[in-house]
Amino acid sequence: MTDREKDLLAQIPTQLFIGGEWRDATSGKTFEVRDPSTNEVIAQVADASPEDGIRALDAAVAAQDAWAATSPRERSDILRRVFDLVRERADDVALLMTLEMGKPLAEAKGEVTYGNEFNRWFSEEAVRIAGRYGQNPEGTGRIIVAQRPVGPCFFITPWNFPLAMATRKIAPALAAGCTVVIKPAELTPLTTLFFTQLLVEAGLPAGVVNVVTTSSSGTMSAPIIADPRLRKLSFTGSTEVGRKLIAQAAEGVLRVSMELGGNAPFVVFEDADLDAAVDGAMLAKFRNIGQACTAANRFIVHESIAAEFAERVTARVADMRVGRGTEEGVQIGPLIDDKAVAKASELVADALGRGARVTTGGEVLDGPGTFFAPTVVTDVVPGSAILREEIFGPVLAISTFTTEDEAVRLANDTEYGLVSYVYTQDLQRGHRMIERLDTGMMGLNAGVISNAAAPFGGVKQSGIGREGGAEGIHEYLSTKYTFLPN
Numbered sequence: 377m378t379d380r381e382k383d384l385l386a387q388i389p390t391q392l393f394i395g396g397e398w399r400d401a402t403s404g405k406t407f408e409v410r411d412p413s414t415n416e417v418i419a420q421v422a423d424a425s426p427e428d429g430i431r432a433l434d435a436a437v438a439a440q441d442a443w444a445a446t447s448p449r450e451r452s453d454i455l456r457r458v459f460d461l462v463r464e465r466a467d468d469v470a471l472l473m474t475l476e477m478g479k480p481l482a483e484a485k486g487e488v489t490y491g492n493e494f495n496r497w498f499s500e501e502a503v504r505i506a507g508r509y510g511q512n513p514e515g516t517g518r519i520i521v522a523q524r525p526v527g528p529c530f531f532i533t534p535w536n537f538p539l540a541m542a543t544r545k546i547a548p549a550l551a552a553g554c555t556v557v558i559k560p561a562e563l564t565p566l567t568t569l570f571f572t573q574l575l576v577e578a579g580l581p582a583g584v585v586n587v588v589t590t591s592s593s594g595t596m597s598a599p600i601i602a603d604p605r606l607r608k609l610s611f612t613g614s615t616e617v618g619r620k621l622i623a624q625a626a627e628g629v630l631r632v633s634m635e636l637g638g639n640a641p642f643v644v645f646e647d648a649d650l651d652a653a654v655d656g657a658m659l660a661k662f663r664n665i666g667q668a669c670t671a672a673n674r675f676i677v678h679e680s681i682a683a684e685f686a687e688r689v690t691a692r693v694a695d696m697r698v699g700r701g702t703e704e705g706v707q708i709g710p711l712i713d714d715k716a717v718a719k720a721s722e723l724v725a726d727a728l729g730r731g732a733r734v735t736t737g738g739e740v741l742d743g744p745g746t747f748f749a750p751t752v753v754t755d756v757v758p759g760s761a762i763l764r765e766e767i768f769g770p771v772l773a774i775s776t777f778t779t780e781d782e783a784v785r786l787a788n789d790t791e792y793g794l795v796s797y798v799y800t801q802d803l804q805r806g807h808r809m810i811e812r813l814d815t816g817m818m819g820l821n822a823g824v825i826s827n828a829a830a831p832f833g834g835v836k837q838s839g840i841g842r843e844g845g846a847e848g849i850h851e852y853l854s855t856k857y858t859f860l861p862n
Contacts, residue, residue: 385566394586401423403423409563415746428590432588440528452502474709477535480701490827493829494543507521507523516862521855523855525553527606528557528608529549530559535712557588569587611633616637634841638795639673641786648799649801654692656819660824662693666771670794670826673767678776693750720748724771726761780808794817797823799821814835829844830845
């Protein structure tokens with residue numbers, strides 16, 4: 377570890393943040409945070425108990441009325457100040473994400489830009505919350521429709537995008553006038569703690585945002601979700617966990633936002649610009665080491681161009697540099713842990729056992745970190761686990777199709793519906809795909825689609841609700857109708 381890395385880590389708070397104060401866990405316990413590229417312990421972070429979680433909710437509840445009563449401009453200004461602070465500290469935030477999550481530093485810098493845009497976007501949306509006033513159809517009175525903050529929120533965020541997953545939830549909640557308890561992932565809590573420090577510096581009042589880090593997410597979260605004072609739950613993670621959280625939230629009839637699993641099809645038609653399709657494939661598959669819910673999971677390529685497409689992506693993937701994310705020119709960092717490596721290995725082995733072949737990669741790499749070689753698998757047949765399960769790793773799996781109807785059937789043959797990618801130069805076909813593919817988002821001749829100004833979310837078992845865009849703030853607002861008779 378370099379002196380620069382040590383100096384940065386020394387600046388990052390490692391306690392719980394409750395009611396405007398940094399404090400140890402009630403038990404005094406901590407848990408380790410490791411650099412996945414070296415397996416080295418880089419921090420000891422407070423390990424919250426269920427009691428700590430309720431104390432955080434107490435603080436959020438106590439601050440709710442005052443925060444809701446602040447002017448939209450005041451909330452906007454705080455979010456704009458934190459946007460400026462994150463931009464000033466961008467290099468530090470990026471390095472911190474690389475240390476705790478492993479992504480290449482260039483990608484971490486991209487996440488800082490993307491994640492920080494939610495602060496700027498929702499600083500602008502805060503002052504545009506509006507209602508409606510008008511005469512009723514019968515002419516007997518006036519209809520007044522107002523928007524009010526939902527109330528205290530509980531957020532559970534994943535490890536793969538430590539900044540963006542926090543800002544995508546916190547920023548709209550603050551803009552709407554809601555207070556927050558956030559539980560970052562055990563594997564990557566440091567970025568959220570650092571961001572919270574910047575929120576305080578931006579002038580956020582005590583109790584508005586509270587952070588509880590824990591090694592036992594379910595144990596600590598359950599009492600918070602069951603507390604009748606909580607009014608909103610938002611989670612990003614697996615569908616399996618999301619189902620359980622929805623069931624828990626049902627008891628209190630909580631508002632929920634769920635951004636869950638994906639199994640994104642990447643469809644390449646015979647008339648596609650192949651250069652653009654290969655470039656898009658590299659972005660859609662290998663961004664964040666393939667550890668993204670939006671990652672292309674199934675490459676469905678027309679049989680007439682499948683061989684050439686496979687040859688081109690194989691050449692590109694074979695040249696990718698693997699290493700610690702801080703090293704110059706590294707494109708593929710470590711997977712988050714041993715479980716992720718084992719899953720990638722199992723999925724590749726299952727595909728090979730069914731007749732597929734590896735054209736590059738396919739193996740676990742030696743070293744102290746959790747590395748898996750960037751991989752291309754071709755001739756993947758229906759029924760392969762790699763077509764059913766979210767890979768969450770640097771493995772590009774190719775299968776083929778003959779007709780447009782077959783491509784649509786294969787693309788939609790999943791319980792998930794987060795995002796799809798389509799490459800075609802036929803404008804009418806592109807419009808048909810917008811209508812026919814069962815996903816909440818689509819990239820048409822584009823391999824990256826996420827944007828703070830756009831509504832992010834899926835259909836089917838990929839989730840409920842939207843984050844970002846004009847739609848994002850409405851997840852944190854409730855509608856109140858008043859009738860005023862003439």
